[in-house]
Amino acid sequence: MAIIELKNINKYYDAAGDEKLHVLKDINLEVQKGEYLAILGPSGSGKSTLMNIIGCMDHMSDGYYCLDGELIHEAKEKDLVRIRNEKIGFIFQKYHLIPTYNVLQNIVMPLLMRGMTLNEARERSVDTIDMLGLGQRITHKPNELSGGQQQRVAIARALVGEPAILLADEPTGALDRNSGLEVLKLFKRLNDMGNTIVMITHDADVATHAQRTVKIVDGEIFEL
Amino acid sequence: MKTSELLRLVFINITQNKFKTIMTSIGIIVGAATIVMVIAIGKGGQADVAEQFKNLNAGAIDISYEGEGTDSSSGSSSSESGGMPSGGGMPSGGSSSNGSSSSSSGGGGGMPSGGGPSGGGDSGGMQMFDFGSMFGSSSSMEDRINQEKVTLTEDDVDDITTFVGGISDATITFTTKSDIEGGELDEAASYTIAGVKSNYITISNLEMTVGDFITDSDDENKEKVCILGASVAKEIFGSAIDAYGSVIYIDSRLYVVNGVLEEMGSVASGISPDEAIFIPYDTGIKYLVGDDVNPTVTVIAEDVDNVDAVIEDVTNLLTESYPNTEFTYSDAGSKMEAASASNDILTMLLMAMAAIVFIVGGIGIMNVLFVSVKERTNEIGILKAIGGSQRSIMFEFLLEAAAISLIGGTLGLLVSLVVAPVAETLGASVLLTPSAFVIAMIFAVGTGTIFGIYPAYKASALVPVEALSAE
Known part of the structure; x- marks a missing residue:
């Protein structure tokens, strides 16, 4: 079953003068449930734009996008907020944790957004926190943790909402080699547990950890 | 997001940087203290007038030739x-x-x-x-x-x-x-x-x-x-x-x-x-x-x-x-009226002063909140990425403004409690009343919140992709 279905996605940016920058060109992509896909591309290839569109953070200029039954190309901003919260678990290169909140507060944030109380949200996240080995650190602030630990907090945050897909943007980009490998091992484990993962990277080595890799060059997508 | 959870986050944000919170609220502190003092001085003046006319019955009319x-x-x-x-x-x-x-x-x-x-x-x-x-x-x-x-x-x-x-x-x-x-x-x-x-x-x-x-x-x-x-x-x-x-x-x-x-x-x-x-x-x-x-x-x-x-x-x-x-008629009421009218004018002037202080204080809050929105652009982007609605983000920032002004108002009241005796020794008639505290508090929270609306809106209207990529 296809959990992501992209058909003829185009994205233009207004550039200087009358010209329009054609960033994504007729993208067609399907991701099956339980799949682990790497989108590989150099910087400037349009992969970040694609990731933002898959993540419902940016609008496509035209095309068809169905995410887990939701027609994203028709959705209003209000729906997109809910879809981001329920269907997508973001993992960013720079972790993007909120510095004033501690580990627990960062992890449960997506659940609080759904209207849960802190206690309900904490109960829901206990298993995830244990799985990622963060039980000892839930009262720490992000800046008291190493990069690898911070990325694990970010992964925990992505997981607690039980999203349809995990969307990782260069998840190892800011980490040293060992921490990066650990994250990739973790991804493999999460995928084995049935999570659908879409990972964007410029690093071919990293991409080899995925089941399937597609390449994006100059806004066009190629299966490898 | 539940309001109780929003309040918890607001509390964390405010206590995280106490110094900044105090600095932000200084305008409100001064404003609230000013309002309390203005009302206290006004009431003191009224009491003075009442004191001066205490031997006169308001209905008294003197008739003389x-x-x-x-x-x-x-x-x-x-x-x-x-x-x-x-x-x-x-x-x-x-x-x-x-x-x-x-x-x-x-x-x-x-x-x-x-x-x-x-x-x-x-x-x-x-x-x-x-x-x-x-x-x-x-x-x-x-x-x-x-x-x-x-x-x-x-x-x-x-x-x-x-x-x-x-x-x-x-x-x-x-x-x-x-x-x-x-x-x-x-x-x-x-x-x-x-x-x-x-x-x-x-x-x-x-x-x-x-x-x-x-x-x-x-x-x-x-x-x-x-x-x-x-x-x-x-x-x-x-x-x-x-x-x-x-x-x-x-x-x-x-x-x-x-x-x-x-x-x-x-x-x-x-x-x-x-x-x-x-x-x-x-x-x-x-x-x-x-x-x-x-x-x-x-x-x-x-x-x-x-x-x-x-x-x-x-x-x-x-x-x-x-x-x-x-015959000459002189009624106490009109004398009292004249005396309290001049006192009212003084109170009005002081009130106008207090209003200016509040506007300045409000602009101060607005500035700090704008800086805060700028500083926290990345955070706002994160909140949006993980499903924070425009409403809840705006609400969070607004609650923060209100909380800062509440703190400022409270501190202002405390300041006025210190200033009032000093003013009294300097010869002003000061009469602190509960209603003055209530009014000052309403003004303080009102000003902070009103001036917080625009920065809060700005924060909530950020585009998530841009907010996330902001450094």
Whole structure:
């Protein structure tokens, strides 16, 4: 079953003068449930734009996008907020944790957004926190943790909402080699547990950890 | 997001950076303290006005005749002037009414001021009263055609109480100056003597320290008794207790001190009770002033709003007894109004100042919140990426602004509690009231929240992709 279905996605940016920058060109992509896909591309290839569109953070200029039954190309901003919260678990290169909140507060944030109380949200996240080995650190602030630990907090945050897909943007980009490998091992484990993962990277080595890799060059997508 | 959880986050954000929170709220702190102080000073001013007029009943109307235009002290010192001893009542004195055939209501302070000789030298201030009636006069004025003297009497008081509706009480008083001997005085000293009826004590809101006020029988029997004002008792006898039951000599006649009044403090108009010696009205007429009296009739209107109607009725009544004679009417209410009106203007000015302080404080909050939004752009992007709605983000920032102003308001109230005693020692009348705290708090939170709306909106309207990539 296809959990992501992209058909003829185009994205233009207004550039200087009358010209329009054609960033994504007729993208067609399907991701099956339980799949682990790497989108590989150099910087400037349009992969970040694609990731933002898959993540419902940016609008496509035209095309068809169905995410887990939701027609994203028709959705209003209000729906997109809910879809981001329920269907997508973001993992960013720079972790993007909120510095004033501690580990627990960062992890449960997506659940609080759904209207849960802190206690309900904490109960829901206990298993995830244990799985990622963060039980000892839930009262720490992000800046008291190493990069690898911070990325694990970010992964925990992505997981607690039980999203349809995990969307990782260069998840190892800011980490040293060992921490990066650990994250990739973790991804493999999460995928084995049935999570659908879409990972964007410029690093071919990293991409080899995925089941399937597609390449994006100059806004066009190629299966490898 | 649940409001309780939002509040928890707001709490974390605010306590995380206490210094910044305090700095942000300084404008609000100053504003709230200013509002409290402004209201306190306003209330203090009102209390001052009330204090000054405490011997005046709001419904009191003083009726006096100052048409003679002369005003000199009477009794033993009457030699000073060739004019009519008028009891020294009118502060405006004779000179101001010279040549005027009428004095309008409310002008020139109608209560006997006990102020002694004022403008007494102007003995030429006579008017013509073609149809004036009543008493003849022994005045030496050469240019008079009808040498009539208009003197209000107890009969007029009886007429007024009988025929004028809407009044609760009426009394008649005169004041004069006389030499006093006795007690610890080494030599004779001049004091204000007020001839009053027994109901004067209630009309003027006076209290006795010791003894009893003048009674009706004192008056009827023209007893030589007196009641001393608090300061007078202290000056002549050293204390109220020592004065009670002692004797003094007024114009060389012996009077028994039947009581001493409580201290009243300074008053805006009328007889200053601390400085006066009160004797029965008829006693005064008999032994001190004789026919040369210019008394004041005081009428108390039952309803303050009814004062004008009462004045009109009294005027009509008096016109029957004294055709073509104009009396001076002075009602306490309009004096109080004038005094509190000027106090209100002061309060308004201070309020305007407080409003400016708040606007400045609000702009301060807005600036800091804008900086805060800028600083936290990345955080806002994260919140949006993980499904934070525009509404909840705006709400969070707004709650933060409100919380900061709440803290600022509270600190401002504390500041005002410190400043108020200081202001008081510097001589301002300060009266802290709970309502001032409530108003200041409402203004503080209101200002902070209103000025927080725009930055909060800005934050919530950020595009998630751009917010996330912001450094």
